[in-house]
Amino acid sequence: MILKSQVEWALHCCAILAGLPDGRYLSTKALAEFHGLPKEYLSKALQSLSQARLVDSTLGPSGGYRLSRPPAEITFLDVVEAVEGKERSFVCNNIRANNPCRPEGYCDAGPCAIARIMWDADEAWRASLRAVTLAMLVQSLEKDVPPALWRESFEWVMKRVG
Amino acid sequence: MILKSQVEWALHCCAILAGLPDGRYLSTKALAEFHGLPKEYLSKALQSLSQARLVDSTLGPSGGYRLSRPPAEITFLDVVEAVEGKERSFVCNNIRANNPCRPEGYCDAGPCAIARIMWDADEAWRASLRAVTLAMLVQSLEKDVPPALWRESFEWVMKRVG
DNA sequence: TCCAATACGGATATCGTTTATCCTTATTGG
DNA sequence: CCAATAAGGATAAACGATATCCGTATTGGA
Numbered sequence: 001m002i003l004k005s006q007v008e009w010a011l012h013c014c015a016i017l018a019g020l021p022d023g024r025y026l027s028t029k030a031l032a033e034f035h036g037l038p039k040e041y042l043s044k045a046l047q048s049l050s051q052a053r054l055v056d057s058t059l060g061p062s063g064g065y066r067l068s069r070p071p072a073e074i075t076f077l078d079v080v081e082a083v084e085g086k087e088r089s090f091v092c093n094n095i096r097a098n099n100p101c102r103p104e105g106y107c108d109a110g111p112c113a114i115a116r117i118m119w120d121a122d123e124a125w126r127a128s129l130r131a132v133t134l135a136m137l138v139q140s141l142e143k144d145v146p147p148a149l150w151r152e153s154f155e156w157v158m159k160r161v162g
Numbered sequence: 163m164i165l166k167s168q169v170e171w172a173l174h175c176c177a178i179l180a181g182l183p184d185g186r187y188l189s190t191k192a193l194a195e196f197h198g199l200p201k202e203y204l205s206k207a208l209q210s211l212s213q214a215r216l217v218d219s220t221l222g223p224s225g226g227y228r229l230s231r232p233p234a235e236i237t238f239l240d241v242v243e244a245v246e247g248k249e250r251s252f253v254c255n256n257i258r259a260n261n262p263c264r265p266e267g268y269c270d271a272g273p274c275a276i277a278r279i280m281w282d283a284d285e286a287w288r289a290s291l292r293a294v295t296l297a298m299l300v301q302s303l304e305k306d307v308p309p310a311l312w313r314e315s316f317e318w319v320m321k322r323v324g
Numbered sequence: 325t326c327c328a329a330t331a332c333g334g335a336t337a338t339c340g341t342t343t344a345t346c347c348t349t350a351t352t353g354g
Numbered sequence: 355c356c357a358a359t360a361a362g363g364a365t366a367a368a369c370g371a372t373a374t375c376c377g378t379a380t381t382g383g384a
Contacts, residue, residue, distance in 0.1 A: 001165050002370095003252050003280075004342065011276045012257060027359070036260025041344050047361065060352025061358040076279060089251075090165050095174060098198025101314040113302035114173045117238060118165075121290035128283035140275035152263040162353095162359095164341095166371065189330065203373050209332065222381025223329040324330095324382095 006045040006083045009037055013046065014079055015141060016157060017055065018071035018134045025057075025162040027064035034156065045083055052082035062162030071134035077126055079134075089125075090118035168207040168245045171199055175208065176241055177303060178319060179217065180233035180296045187219075187324035189226035196318065207245055214244035224324035233296035239288055241296075251287075252280035 013031045020026060028046055032039035046065055049055045054074055055065045067074060092115035096108070111119075142150060175193045182188060190208055194201035208227055211217045216236055217227045229236060254277035259270070273281075304312060 001163055001246055001251055002249070003163050005253070005255060006342090007252070008255060008257065008276065011280075015276070029359085034261060035257045037257065038344065040346075043360075044344095044362095050360085057360060058352080059350075059358090059360055060354095061356095062353065063351085063359045065360090076283070084163055087164070089163055090169070091167070093167060093170060095170065095197045095199065099196060099311070099315060101311060101318050103311075106311075109306070113299055113306055114170065114177070116302075117291075117294050117299065118173075121238070121287050124290040125283050125287040128286040129279075132279050137275055137279065140278075144271070144275055149261070149263060149265075149268075153261060156263050164371095168371090191330085200373065202375075205331075206333095206373095212331085219331060220381080221329085221331050221379075222383090223327095224382065225330045225380085227331090 001089060003080070003084060006041075006048070007080055009035065009042055010045045010049055010079050010083045011076070011137075013042075013065075014049070014054070014067070014074070014134055015137055017065060017067050018074075018138050019154065019157070020066060020161060023066065025062065025064035025066050026157065026160065027062075027162065030064070030157065030160040034153075048083050049079070052078070054078055054082055058162070064162050067134070071138060074134045075130050076132045076134075076137075077129035080129055088119055088122045090115065090122060092118075163251060165242070165246060168203075168210070169242055171197065171204055172207045172211055172241050172245045173238070173299075175204075175227075176211070176216070176229070176236070176296055177299055179227060179229050180236075180300050181316065182228060182319070182323060185228065187224065187226035187228050188319065188322065189224075189324065192226070192319065192322040196315075210245050211241070214240070216240055216244055220324070226324050229296070233300060234298075236296045237292050238294045238296075238299075239291035242291055250281055250284045252277065252284060254280075 012035055016031060016034065017026060028039055028043045031037075031046070032042045035042075046055065046057075050057050050065070053068055056068045057063065057065050092111060094108070094112065096112050145153075174197055178193060178196065179188060190201055190205045193199075193208070194204045197204075208217070208219075212219050212227070215230055218230045219225065219227050254273060256270070256274065258274050307315075
């Protein structure tokens with residue numbers, strides 16, 4: 001059970017978009033170059049973000065993507081779910097229904113105990129991701145990345161911004 | 163990102179094994195019949211449990227599986243990790259290393275902020291699973307399942323127990 | 325002692341998902 | 355009008371999940 005690499009890509013891209021000046025767009029090409037990723041395939045991840053309304057896009061030269069809301073209002077969960085989907089990681093196939101002792105037409109009152117427990121864990125995972133915003137991510141990154149590299153990266157992006 | 167169905171199977175099988183009288187074994191065949199599962203493939207899941215030392219097995223007629231510890235000492239996480247592996251669900255490919263602004267031979271101090279946050283969520287998931295034991299599961303099930311069905315299922319199993 | 329039932333592990337096949345590329349279309353700034 | 359872009363469909367390769375089959379070793383019971 002491994003998350004798609006597109007989740008990682010989308011998060012890194014969102015981190016860049018969160019640092020953009022208000023209203024400016026950055027293209028798939030620039031994002032792919034900056035992260036060393038295949039442009040065509042990264043494009044699919046960005047389209048997922050777009051469909052989830054996390055980013056706006058424009059066409060034409062100097063087109064690209066920007067966040068549709070302030071970074072403080074976009075959570076990790078938003079991004080992860082945009083790419084990975086909202087389905088729970090545990091799927092209950094209700095195999096208890098195959099119990100040979102069951103009377104015909106027996107109907108279960110609710111989800112089985114195993115599913116409830118697994119779904120609780122899933123919700124704990126989601127709650128953890130919901131607690132972190134892109135604004136917090138940028139803060140963390142700024143603390144981690146040496147100031148010189150931070151500045152150069154910003155300038156690299158600004159040269160390509162629409 | 164969906165957990166293998168073997169996780170579900172293993173948990174249901176553990177629930178049955180947890181209800182067995184001390185020292186008795188139940189075969190793959192019986193477990194497969196009870197849950198309506200393909201015997202050969204279920205066998206792989208049980209082998210995973212065996213390799214993780216969660217269950218003991220014996221060969222020969224009246225052979226099968228039993229829990230290797232009291233149900234209160236086996237957690238959901240034990241079972242999930244036995245089948246699914248202990249690897250984290252988020253894999254960091256360190257794509258920040260592709261940043262074109264990086265000086266040659268630059269070395270990162272630690273894992274990147276995105277990985278840390280994703281791994282925190284993973285740990286929240288694991289902590290949630292670690293908090294629930296098979297003993298607690300059996301308690302839940304006994305509350306959910308009607309007494310008649312509970313009793314009949316127990317007898318069904320006891321007829322096949324080694 | 326022999327037989328049948330079992331766990332175990334290797335080999336193989338099938339299927340779906342992820343990853344990736346290519347191409348067409350519509351849009352837009354210069 | 356042109357070039358750059360997002361969007362999305364079609365396709366294929368690679369991989370993991372699912373599933374089956376078979377051979378081996380072990381063991382309880384006849």
